[in-house]
Amino acid sequence: MTLPYLTDDCIYYILQYLQNDHSTLFKCLLVNRFWCKSTIPLLYANPFASTTEKNYLITSTLILCFNKAEILQLKNQLGLSQINNINFDNFDKEHKPLFEYPKYLKYLKNYDIFIINFVISKWFAKYIPNLPIFQIFCVDNIFPIFLQSILRQSRNIEQLDISLNLFYEESFKNFNFQNFTSNLTKLNSLSLNFHSSGTDHTVNKEIEQEFLRNIANFCTNASKLIIELPKIRRPLYQHDTSDGLIITTTTLEKLCTIIQVQNKLKMFKIWDCHSLLNDILLSLEFQKHSLVYVEFTACDFSNVSLKRFNYLYNLEYLKFEYCKGILLNQCESLNFSSFKLKELSFKRNYWNVDVTSLMIKYLGASLQRLLVETPTKSLIENISMYCPNLIFLKIRICLRVDLSVIQSFKNLRTRILSITTLYDTDKFFINLANNISINIGKIFFFSYSRNSSKFLKFKEFLENCHNRFEMISLNYIIELEFLKIVLNYIERSNNSLKVLGMMRLGKELNDEELKLLNLIKAKGVEIVRYNTIYHDLCKFAF
Known part of the structure; x- marks a missing residue:
């Protein structure tokens, strides 16, 4: 045969x-x-x-x-x-x-x-x-030899994440950067890390700039570009905007050129950018037809014109983390933006919360996903009023929130709500339950509380909220009393619940717990691992 x-x-x-x-x-x-x-x-x-x-x-x-x-x-x-x-x-x-x-x-x-x-x-x-x-x-002096050999022979690198401090090694003094960078024509993701160092590397700056010059000449097909500038200090640099002293004018020009020459740049991220931010934003205008995702981490927007964003016609994803410097009067220019954002994210920024609220007012019409922190009444009202197409809203509550703010939740038009909180008091959950919008069909809770009886707070919520939830996901471990609470909600909700997310599904259950879990499943409810379902809903498009 x-x-x-x-x-x-x-x-x-x-x-x-x-x-x-x-x-x-x-x-x-x-x-x-x-x-x-x-x-x-x-x-x-x-x-x-x-x-x-x-x-x-x-x-x-x-x-x-x-x-x-x-x-x-x-x-x-x-x-x-x-x-x-x-x-x-x-x-x-x-x-x-x-x-x-x-x-x-x-x-x-x-x-x-x-x-x-x-x-x-x-x-x-x-x-x-x-x-x-x-x-x-x-x-340790032999490590750069291995890396040089790898870089010399590589012909198919698609993703390169490299620290420029590497070139301060003596062994890179005679390295042929042109031969290496000419092999990077297939590169589609480039990350450049300018980590600060206490040593004076003036001589090596020439090598660093030779590398950047060759990157600009040969690597023009990156769809993803990440630039991490030297960290000055933590917490957020306060009055220090001295990155221009660490990054020379020549290096800045090379970075701007690298941004400008990319043929179809889609994603751009920058870390620890201060006085150079205007130049960077100006360079991003060269990518206005292709740029879709922009992320700023630990950047200072003082004296930066936000009008630059208006030229990024295809921008869909915008993210600010640990940033500072945006004032209310800077936001006005966003009222004339031509792009239609799908996702907007704010995390631990050092500016007035009204800045976030105003940016949502001007950019919210097309938003499908939004992440905000420490909600105020005006912030929630602006989300309800100016985000008619919102599908997913994530709220992180890092400080104690005025419970009167929760009353504004009843007007939210989002279909999915995720709440991460440090302060999960009984009053918070009761107020949330009484004011939760009937538009919300899927809800996620992540509580940092280590209180062993925290399921009682969820009991308060499930006994007082509306009965239209299709999905409830909690970072909570399966336990007898909690399963009783969930089963009572299912029976009250005429079986609208389809998915229940929980932690540690591999936990060994006793007979009574197993019986209740099987009763819940018999009602047509799928039990899913919390981390899995949360990751699927919260992940970015890139």
Whole structure:
């Protein structure tokens, strides 16, 4: 009988399906030459994601892919650390690499660099069993050699997250940045981290700017760009806007050029931007036809014209976290915005709450998702009045809220409400229940309370709220009294409830708890893990 034959395309799709299952992919290598050749690019697209016990063996593979100059550098550095018992000449002769493994790398993130260093240290500890522990820590000068080799050979990098402090290493002094950046034409996600340092790196600024210049010349197809400028201090910098002293004028020009030359930039994030923000916003205007998502974290909008936002015609997602500096009179220009936001998010910003309220007034007409904090009466009223298309509203209550504010909740037009609170008093839940809008069919509660009887607060809510909820999700562990409360609500609500989200569904239940849980399920209610359902509803489009 003829054995069934799989076409090359079928094999390729099978392997694609297994691309995150490294242990299975390693077995696929042994089937035949074609399977091996097709599997290697998948295994080495993100080789440092593997957390297997023997992941340190990749170090041998990386060394085999060194060129002569890199082998010489490695020998010299090990010699300086008095590690002379590895014969790399024999090592190279006995083991010839079958593939140019680093060229398949697609994802290189800043976090991966720490993993690479850990894996290398682990390899030395295994390869030289008697190597004193202090000498392992002395080999840190060899880490940049490995990274240089990886960067030199990479041809298919799609996501690059890199700290520019890396170029302050002496070993990068003669690194050919042009050859490296010319390999980044497939890059679609770029993250540049300008972490501050106490050391004067004036000389290395030239290397840093050479890198940025080459990025601007060769990397023009990024759809996602993240810039993290040096942190000045925490908490939020107060009167210090000295980022211009840390980021030179030349570096700023390079950053602005990188923003401007991207062909179809969709997502932009920036961290810790202060006096440079006007220049950055001006550069974003070059991406007005493609830019969809903009996020600001720890940025200072003092003396910044918000008119710049009006030119971003296709903006749909806008997020502010830990920002400061926006005044009421700055918001007026947003009344003339041409874009139609789908999502707007405010988290721990240092400005008057009326600023948030006014921005919602001008940008709320098209909003489908909104995140706000510490609600006031005017804020809730503006959400009710100016957000007619709202689907998902998340409210974080970090401070004690005036209970009279809760009365405004009855006018909310959102279909899904998520409330995160530190102060979940009985009065809060009773007021919320009595004023919850009948438009809200799905509700999420996340309480930080460690009170063992906090289910009583949910009892107050469920006994006093309307009976039209289709979904209720709580960060609460299954317990007998709570299950009774839920069952009573289901029976009162004429079985409108379809989904119940809870924590620790794997908990072992006693007979009475199991009986109640089965009764709830018999009513047609699906029990879902809280984290799973919350993540599905709260995740951004990107």
